[in-house]
Amino acid sequence: MLVKTFSSTVFGIDATTITIEVNLGIGIGFFLVGLPDSAVKESQQRIKAAFKNNNLAYPGKEITINMAPADIRKEGSYFDLPIAIGILAVNNLVQPDRLSNYILIGELSLDGNLNPLKGILPIALQAKKEGYKGVIVPVQNAQEAAVVSGIEIIGASTLMEVVQFLNGDLAIQPFSVNIEQEFERMVDEIEVDFRDVKGQLNIKRAFEIAAAGGHNVILIGPPGAGKSMLAKRLPTILPPMSLEEALETTKIHSVAGKIKNEKGLITQRPFRKPHHTISDVALVGGGGYPQPGEISLAHNGVLFLDELPEYKRTVLEVMRQPLEDRCVTISRAKFSVDYPAGFMLIAAMNPCPCGYYNHPEKECVCGPGIVQRYLNKISGPLLDRIDLHVEVTPVSFDELTQDEAAEGSREIRKRVEQTRKLQQSRFGVSSGVHCNAQMSQNDIKNYCKIDADSNEMLKNAMDRMGLSARAYDRILKVARTIADIENSEKIRPQDIAEAIQFRSLDKEGWAG
Secondary structure, three states, rough: OOOEEEEEEEEEEEEEEEEEEEEEEEEOEEEEOOOOHHHHOOOOHHHHHHHHHOOOOOOOEEEEEEEEOOOOOEEOOOOOHHHHHHHHOOOOOOOOHHHHHHEEOOOEEEOEEEOOOOOOHHHHHHHHEEEEEEEEEHHHHHHHHHOOOOOOOEEEEEEHHOOOOOOOOOOOEEEOHHHHHHHHHHOOOOOOOOHOOOHHHHHHHHHHHHHHHHOEEEOOOOOOHHHHHHHHHHHOOOOOOHHHHHHHHHHHHOOOOOOOOOOOOOOOOOOOOOOOOOOOOHHHEEEEOEEEEEHOOOOEEEEEOOOOOOOOOOHHHHOHHHHHHOOEEEEEEEEEEEEEEEOOEEEEEOOOOOOOOOOOOOOOOOOOHHHHHHHHHOOOHHOOOOOOEEEOOOHHHHHHHHHHOOOOHHHHHHHHHHHHEEEEEEEOOHHOOOOOOOOHHHHHHEEEEOOOOHHHHHHHHHHHOOOOOHHHHHHHHHHHHHHHOOOOOOOOHHHHHHHHHEEHOOOOOOOO
């Protein structure tokens, strides 16, 4: 007798449907084929124990299980439930007529309970795309899967609940989430606010420009000047995520197992802050069975690298390609995986090892050449890819103690949203360019035209500061954003001048 059940596996951030064929033959034995890994092979012991502890008969005959397509390697414990149901079906303990309607996902514990898994959202999306009636998942994953509308999400706690549901002996109410209502309710929440930041008006101006154009920023300043505090508040002035962005971000976090059970949909822009001891694989993604790294978890949000020179050189250099292409490709001998990596990079650093180089009050104690060697830990090509170099100065006592309320995140966000709308209408919905930082060379030629005065100013700056061609493009993009904030159709000389001022690390005299 042959029975088919259906399951799914995640590859990259997309799911592939797996057909599990269970055949009962003559003899004794258990054969599992179709490129299963060790975790899949170990399912036999979990299934036998779960059957015994739930008084379910295990067939005393030869069982052959094929997982098709057989050329895709099957990883993890996703397949415990569909294999168990298939074995019960060939043993006439489960009615097979409803099996073709559902994707089955679940890891079995020895007592028959279903344990939660990661990567459930892309599985539910693929099941809906392929026309399945529903997905049966562990009840802990039901909230996450219910983000997908138009398909039944059946959350079960035990193997026996699934058996009774498929036999029609138990009615399980499908999980449902009003995704648009949930999105509207949570998208505008703000945990921290720019209103808490005293002084630092020039830094707030730089962050508004960065948020309006999607530009990368590096903050250079002494300890305690507020670099980390400012960076944490940047996501609060970025435009709220669209529903499409929220689903895409949630898919990545689902694959990485970062979704909290009580929170099915990620509605706030991610803010990732990896420690400087992180490896290049953890930052970019990879491993024997590739998983998304921090740059992908920061997709549609902010990646904050504090104490930038303390990161290993190799870690920083692997970011160069994702910063340009907004995606990262993890290649192995037999396959490659693409992960989105469209993030804003915010980096922070001290100007020297002691932290007080160029400080207005405290004296730097670093010896000759020390500052230069410290700054040389960050390569020129990486700095070229950072649009805004911002000097953060210490906040004075008078600014700290003033009672006047500062401008809040919501007020700044309104201006940012207005500027982003202007850019979207300029580039068009289908262009794939959503903000000025993403402009191609052709876009720069079309939308960043400057007059003779601006051209002469930019030429003098390039000669004096030794800027690269990439830095030239970055200055034009930042100037375009500044003009957009002021609702100016043309880039003015003052826009170019302000953009040049945000190249602090390219100026002479910075490292002595």
